[in-house]
Amino acid sequence: MEKVIDENKQGTSLELEQKESNTKKLFIESYGCQMNFSDSEIVASILANEGYNTTQNLEEADLVLVNTCSIRDKAEQTVRKRLEQYNRVKKHNPGMKVGVLGCMAERLKSKFLEEEKIVDMVVGPDAYKDIPNLLKDVDEGREAINVILSKEETYGDIAPVRLNSNGVTAFVSITRGCDNMCTFCVVPFTRGRERSREPQSIMSEIADLWERGFKEITLLGQNVDSYLWYGGGLKKDFVKATEMEKATAVDFAQLLDMVATAYPKMRFRFSTSNPQDMHEEVIHVMAKHHNICKYIHLPVQSGSTRILKEMNRQHTREEYMALVDKIYAIIPEISLSQDMIAGFPTETEQDHQDTLSLMEYANYDFGFMFAYSERPGTMASRKMEDDVPEEVKKRRLQEIVDLQRAIGLKRTQRFLGQTVEVLIEKDSKRSETQWSGRNSQNTVVVFEKQNYKVGDFVLVKITDCTSATLIGEAVGYSEMQS
Numbered sequence: 217m218e219k220v221i222d223e224n225k226q227g228t229s230l231e232l233e234q235k236e237s238n239t240k241k242l243f244i245e246s247y248g249c250q251m252n253f254s255d256s257e258i259v260a261s262i263l264a265n266e267g268y269n270t271t272q273n274l275e276e277a278d279l280v281l282v283n284t285c286s287i288r289d290k291a292e293q294t295v296r297k298r299l300e301q302y303n304r305v306k307k308h309n310p311g312m313k314v315g316v317l318g319c320m321a322e323r324l325k326s327k328f329l330e331e332e333k334i335v336d337m338v339v340g341p342d343a344y345k346d347i348p349n350l351l352k353d354v355d356e357g358r359e360a361i362n363v364i365l366s367k368e369e370t371y372g373d374i375a376p377v378r379l380n381s382n383g384v385t386a387f388v389s390i391t392r393g394c395d396n397m398c399t400f401c402v403v404p405f406t407r408g409r410e411r412s413r414e415p416q417s418i419m420s421e422i423a424d425l426w427e428r429g430f431k432e433i434t435l436l437g438q439n440v441d442s443y444l445w446y447g448g449g450l451k452k453d454f455v456k457a458t459e460m461e462k463a464t465a466v467d468f469a470q471l472l473d474m475v476a477t478a479y480p481k482m483r484f485r486f487s488t489s490n491p492q493d494m495h496e497e498v499i500h501v502m503a504k505h506h507n508i509c510k511y512i513h514l515p516v517q518s519g520s521t522r523i524l525k526e527m528n529r530q531h532t533r534e535e536y537m538a539l540v541d542k543i544y545a546i547i548p549e550i551s552l553s554q555d556m557i558a559g560f561p562t563e564t565e566q567d568h569q570d571t572l573s574l575m576e577y578a579n580y581d582f583g584f585m586f587a588y589s590e591r592p593g594t595m596a597s598r599k600m601e602d603d604v605p606e607e608v609k610k611r612r613l614q615e616i617v618d619l620q621r622a623i624g625l626k627r628t629q630r631f632l633g634q635t636v637e638v639l640i641e642k643d644s645k646r647s648e649t650q651w652s653g654r655n656s657q658n659t660v661v662v663f664e665k666q667n668y669k670v671g672d673f674v675l676v677k678i679t680d681c682t683s684a685t686l687i688g689e690a691v692g693y694s695e696m697q698s
Contacts, residue, residue: 235269242268243277247295248285250436250487251407252318254387256283257376259317259344264377266348274305279313279351284320286402289589292320299334313354315339315347319406322363323593329361341392341407342366345374365393365408367450372417375424384641384671386430388421389413390471391437395452396490399528399595400517400557400588403438410451412443415466415474422475422482431671432483432639433475440486441493443468469497476505481698483639485509485658491516491539492531499546507696510547511581511658514540515555519574520567523560528595533574540578551627551657553582556616559609560588561600568612575619581627581657582684583620587613625683628659635677636661636686637694640670661686673697 242263246256259281260270271277280302285291299314306312315337316328322340329338336354339347340363350360370392378386393408394401422433437443446457446465457465466474468486476484484505489512502508518524521533531539543550556571575583587609590597636655644650644662652662653674662685663676673696676688 235264238264238267238269240266240268240278241271241273241276242279242281243271243274244281244283245298246283247291248283248319250387250434251389251438252283252285253379254376254389254436255318255341255344257379258371258374259283259347260379261374261377262344262347266351270379274302275309277309277312279315280305281315281317284316284318286319286323286406286591289591295320303334313337313351315350315360317341317344319402322365322406323402325361325363329359336360338363340365342369344371345369367409367411368448370411370413370417372413375421382641382670383429384639385432385434386425387434387436388418388425389436390418390440391443394438395442396439396492396530397528397595398517399526399600400560400591402591402593405593407438410439410442411449412445412451414448415445415471418471419474419478422479426479426482429671430482431673432485435472435475435484435486437488439488439490439493441468441489441495441498443471445471467495467497469495469501472498472508473501473505476501476508480505480507481696483507483509483656483696485511487513489514491536492529494539496542496546499543503547509656509658510549511551511553511656512543513553513555514543514578515584516574516578517555517557518560518563518567519571520563521570523563523567523570526562526600527557527560533570537574537577549657551581551659552578553658554578554580554584554620556583556585558585558587558613558616559604561596561603563588563604563612568615571616572619575616575623579623579627580620581624581659583616583624585613585616585620621683628681628683628686631655631659631678631686632681633678635675635691636688637696638663638674638676639696640668640672640674642670655686659686660684661688663688663690666690 244256246253284295302314313336316335317339321338325338328335337350337360342365343362346362353360391412393410394403395410444451444467446461590602638653638655638661640651640653642652644652650662651665655661668674673694674690675692675694677691678686678688680687
């Protein structure tokens with residue numbers, strides 16, 4: 217699945233500004249990709265209006281929610297263990313309600329509520345507005361479940377509460393769902409078909425974030441490149457749109473150009489891209505605007521055309537390589553990152569070697585690499601035998617990781633001696649005397665604090681590096697500093 221999962225954020229419990237009039241306590245924990253963390257902000261906003269303040273103390277919570285992920289088996293097992301812990305606490309606090317949100321909720325709805333009876337409420341990704349009604353159902357002893365997938369819901373009318381925010385960077389969702397039926401992926405079944413959010417609601421959310429001092433926005437979706445607003449409805453139904461709707465439609469390149477033009481002192485990123493949907497116009501828009509970061513997460517999953525076909529990836533090895541060539545030609549300073557799956561069903565040693573050679577060709581800066589694990593409900597689990605032995609998967613995965621580490625080091629070393637623009641995000645983990653931020657290419661940069669502060673755009677001369685981090689010295693503010 218093409219969603220970046222930050223292992224450092226898994227299981228983060230979220231806390232926001234307290235409303236004095238609210239008397240109930242909400243404990244909400246998130247697992248999975250950035251979309252889940254963004255969704256938790258929407259849920260917190262809905263429940264803040266229902267009298268709930270967040271808490272990071274599980275024992276005092278009136279309502280405990282876990283926002284779940286079905287992408288990897290590890291995530292599901294972690295959530296199950298957490299549910300057991302919640303229920304141990306619930307024995308001492310019988311008034312506490314426990315609910316499962318997100319992708320696992322949709323996939324395991326009856327199991328959680330009816331068979332195992334380990335939760336009070338099950339809420340799918342499109343049903344968060346129904347949570348207040350579902351809580352009433354729990355209070356009145358009725359089954360509380362809503363996992364209906366919507367053709368319209370984008371939560372465009374809800375201003376998310378920014379949870380655990382650094383006040384500098386924020387995610388803004390622009391699409392929901394996915395139409396790419398990759399055989400290894402559960403997302404089309406757990407998050408529904410693809411629909412885009414109305415552009416003006418996106419612009420309004422960004423305007424609010426700008427007014428509040430945020431400096432960088434990541435436009436978020438399962439597949440941002442296929443963003444298409446033509447008045448509402450599913451992406452697949454665009455063929456039925458009127459001539460006027462087609463003439464006034466907004467695609468991703470146009471949206472990206474709109475936001476970058478409207479806020480020239482704000483930085484923009486986007487995630488995630490799908491190779492077959494990345495049009496050349498998007499690359500030209502990126503090249504045109506200094507404030508659009510020169511970084512693309514471009515998942516491929518395998519370097520073998522045969523395996524890509526088995527995955528239903530809708531592009532070949534050669535087409536992907538041609539896209540990489542085009543990106544480097546238009547934006548030579550770009551950084552690319554990948555998702556890679558080792559040991560997909562029927563993968564041979566030659567297929568694996570094709571993956572390694574593609575990695576060398578694409579010259580990725582970063583990677584998110586996993587051994588294949590069968591996900592129930594996917595086409596692969598229904599029609600393919602998981603026939604690559606675990607020890608072979610592990611060995612191939614290690615070879616992929618080792619190669620990415622070596623390529624990544626060379627890519628990081630290219631910045632040595634250069635001066636790069638960095639947005640300061642937080643204290644460095646290395647030292648409390650240093651700041652940490654990222655350059656346009658998404659590489660972490662650390663440097664001595666001097667008189668700079670969080671949220672500043674600073675020019676940093678790079679003097680040293682590790683495989684994933686640049687080390688340098690600030691030499692002044694950049695032109696982005698307003």
